[in-house]
Amino acid sequence: MSEENQDAEQMTKDETPQKQSRSPVVDALGAGVVESYQKLMTEFGIRDFSPLVRKLPPEKQHFLMTRGIIFGHTGMEPVIDTIIHGKKFGVMTGIKPSNSYHVGSLMTAMEVVHFQRLGGKVYFCIADYESYVVNNLSFTDAIDTAIDNIADLLALGLDLKNAYIYKQSSENLVKHYGLIFSAHVTMNELRGVYGEKPRLGYYNAALIQVADILLPQIIEGSMPTITPVGADQAPHARLTRDVVRRGVFKKKFNLPSFTYHRLIGGIDGTDKMSKRNPLSMFYLHEDMKDISYKIRNAYTGGRDTAKEQRRLGGRPEICRVFDLFKFMFEEDDDLLKEREQQCRSGELLCGPCKKQLIVKIEDYRADHLEKKESLFDQAKEIVLSLETPQA
Ligand code: SF4
Incomplete structure (x- = not known):
């Protein structure tokens, strides 16, 4: 068994993917509140990131890592080894073009730019299918915000020479794989992760996001990848890794790795930063x-x-x-x-x-x-x- 597969087997045990009831500690897809980071780590098999950070030479560490803001990971060992040995890896990220980056969400973009500086190729998804489904935003209306988001990312230092920027609506591979994955995921699993949604589109958008996370490997073949996410996205990360463990996907893809960062609370003392407040x-x-x-x-x-x-x-x-x-x-x-x-x-x-x-x-x-x-x-x-x- 390859190291990757051993890792996959170990992670299967750790993440207890059989359990699909909704998490009591986190509300997936956007609620942005985590009641207990320790419970979250236990429930989702998230491991402490600090031992891996210490493996990186100081010049490759970021203050988000050393201050414990990026507190956890699933399956990051291969990515850290890849960084240390200067080999190829993918960095996946994206944003719904319904919002400008605010001071909280910019943190993910800072992480992405840092991982690119460490050698990763960035795949940036303009999630316009998701904004169409969730925010009722037309593809045309999403354009201005998408431009604003990309300008922020460039200002943070994204290097276009080592990046692939795409829209969900124009990238056929994510639509194709979103449909393929839908044949391997049950409605109960989706309800378990995202709750009861009023329209099927929510679940479609979630499966397209699974394809987004795997896009670096769909395009370039299997390789280590990292997707930095907020702690509230742990259920979605687990779903993606569970899908990769199924049938043919196990051979086609490396298990995608995730880092999890803490969510900064509202400036006014509320639990989260929200544009509604x-x-x-x-x-x-x-x-x-x-x-x-x-x-x-x-x-x-x-x-x-x-x-x-x-x-x-x-x-x-x-x-x-x-x-x-x-x-x-x-x-x-x-x-x-x-x-x-x-x-x-x-x-x-x-x-x-x-x-x-x-x-x-x-x-x-x-x-x-x-x-x-x-x-x-x-x-x-x-x-x-x-x-x-x-x-
Ligand atoms: S605002 Fe007040 S409590 Fe907060 S760090 Fe500054 S001095 Fe301390």
């Missing part, structure tokens, strides 16, 4: 005045009075301001640690801390938007070169 999140293209307002009103781990905070210290572990530094706006580990210590000791108060975050965001935003603007025409050309169905 504008105070919970922000886009980098938002007016700086609005962003500053949200940060000034952010939920913190501060105390009721400055006096009390100086005496007792703050609580960065429950603070959304600290989270924003940690997840995105402070790349320097030493400076992050210093902030944490100053917060805990009561030396740093929330007002100045928020002001420092606003300055960081302002600088990051200005730099990102300048790059994005300069790359916008390129993004437009890419998206408009892809065929668009009329429906």
Whole structure:
């Protein structure tokens, strides 16, 4: 038995794929809330990512890895070996073109760009079938957001020389394989993962996503691949790996690997960033005045009075301001640690801390938007070169 198959067998045991009841700890496909990361890891056979991170030389580590934001993985060992030995691997990602990247979802894009720098070829899916089915968005109306998404990705550093960008609606292979996979998945399994959906299209879109994840191997033949996802996508990741274990697919594909990152909570203290709750999140293209307002009103781990905070210290572990530094706006580990210590000791108060975050965001935003603007025409050309169905 090859190492890959041994891995597959081991993972089969670990992930208990027979169990298909809906997870009590995560709501798949977009709810974006995880009640307990530990329970999630147990239920979905997700393993601690930190031992694998330590195998990478320091220059190949990313702060999202070393800070435990990317906390878990399924089947990442072959990808890590591939990175260490400088061999070929695929990086799969995508976004529904119904939303701009916001400060939470940009994190996935940062991960993808990092894995590309480590040698991966990026496959980026514009999930316009999913936005058609789930958001009732026409393929034509999805175009502007898709251009915006690609411009963000380019601004983050995506190298087009080692990337394949496609739309679900124009890539026949994902439609074809989505249908093929539908012959190997039961309705009960789909209900188990996604719950009861009002229209069949939801389940079709999910199976096309299985094909998206396997597209690097459909096009280039079997190879290690990684798909970075938020923790709330664990059920979908398990479904994809289960499908690959079935019949002919076992020989055709390597088991796709996944990394799982923590979800950043709403700035206002709610469980998640949601565009339905504008105070919970922000886009980098938002007016700086609005962003500053949200940060000034952010939920913190501060105390009721400055006096009390100086005496007792703050609580960065429950603070959304600290989270924003940690997840995105402070790349320097030493400076992050210093902030944490100053917060805990009561030396740093929330007002100045928020002001420092606003300055960081302002600088990051200005730099990102300048790059994005300069790359916008390129993004437009890419998206408009892809065929668009009329429906
Ligand atoms: S000082 Fe900063 S990190 Fe500490 S609780 Fe206040 S806002 Fe959060």
